[in-house]
Amino acid sequence: MDSAIFLDNAATTRTDPDVLETMRPWLDENFGSPATLYTFGSQAKQAIEAARQHVADLIGADPKDIFFTSGATESNNWAIKGVAEALEERGRHIISNQAEHHSILMPLRHLEKKGWEVTYLPVDSDGFVDPDAVAAAVRDDTVLVTMVHANHEIGTIQPIAEIGRVTAEKGVAFHVNAAQTAGHIPISVQELGAGLMSLSAHKFYGPKGVGALYIRRGVRITPLLHGGSQEKKRRAGTHNVPGIVGMGKAAELARANLKAEVDRLSGLRDHIFDWVEKNIDDIRINGHRTRRLPNNVNFSIEGIEGESIMLSLSYPTADGARPVYISTGSACVSGSLEPSHILLALGMPAELAHGSVRISMAKGDNQEDIDYALSQIAAVAERLRSMSPVYKRGNKKCAAGSDPNGCECEAAG
């Protein structure tokens, strides 16, 4: 890993050494449960409250409105199922969009099976949801709008404040999944108009297995986990003290470095776009060029497939070559026959989605490493294109001799 260049930070980040140091005593000698009354436990309670303050500060919230969870997946499930259940009497309609993360789509599908109706708004070719479309989709029985703040794959930052104005005007609860944005761009829950917001620590150099749900006072929601009286009886289970302390530290560090990191990473991001456009033929940038996460780059390389790009980069054959870790929206990685639903939602042809490359940077990355990674990507693209029977051959839908209407993705026989 030491020589490797890790550019898959939208998936997860390396825990900051300072965060790890802060967590250590809570995994070791300070193992007491914050729920107990003796001093040992009350120290843990104080540490949790300090962390809560840091997390609240990161998104401009009141610490009383921060509830610790196991991560963004739990927070998203809780927000969606909890609001749906609390407001069931009022209505059973929810609004979201087609390019959401699975931890939003799957709870929504679960509710659909139980009788809720969900409107999945389309996104445009850059991945944006139209706030007017949200307004038009709101019905008398709409109880929740859930929108991702920035897309994990293409980095597009949604017009959340505009959507927040719509939901405020219509009196509908508004959940924002900020897993990709918290700690990466400035956030104010007030300005965004979010009533609920999901956060995940390991996306901003905190530990895995801890996150938070912001629930503005007055938003009605039932618990997802029932049990003890932790988190004001809203989220049961013994606190993950080391995780929470780590998340607090990560939030504190992220906030301190936010402005400088946004500027630095945006510069690197734009440099990557310029470089690939200049040095690799027939690519297409996915997502908006500037209204996107500072650390996210996504483009498709025509005529080749993503998994083979990813594999070639992570197992370089040349002596002394450094592995480069990136991600792709190819079907081979999604575990199904379909490429990423997010890229397809942009209206992109499947063959381009298969050839997509996502580069997501982290705070330690420097231009030298990035340039090395880019030269490797260009070399891999050239090699795989030399093997490709379709590159530069035009846009043939199916293999020669097969029936274009009957051509299925699963091989016959």
Add this chain to the structure above:
Amino acid sequence: MYTEKVMDHFQNPRNMGEVEDPDGVGEVGNPQCGDVMRITIKVDENEDRIEDVKFKTLGCGAAIATSSMVTELAKGKTLDEAQEISKKVVADALGGLPPQKMHCSNLASDGLRKAIEDYRARHAQ
């Protein structure tokens, strides 16, 4: 995820390219699915034997490795023998494939069979 053998064939593919002036061409797959394989063969007419075989493949690691392996298995075989090379034979020769790759990315033997059929069709004329 992949065996060493798959990675070896992926990183050092055998017989990549196109046979010049081929006697048979077989192409399978579909760019929309992310896999296309093109197999070209040169046939020794007297012995009905595959003299040369090459592949070009768009696809994942398994797609490229199976293509490479098929060409290795087919080279020097008679057309009848080469036609018997199945997906399972290819996967076994590579020390196995992940289950989800058995069908979507293991089309090379189909491509080879198509190339042989193409040769026979041309020859029948």
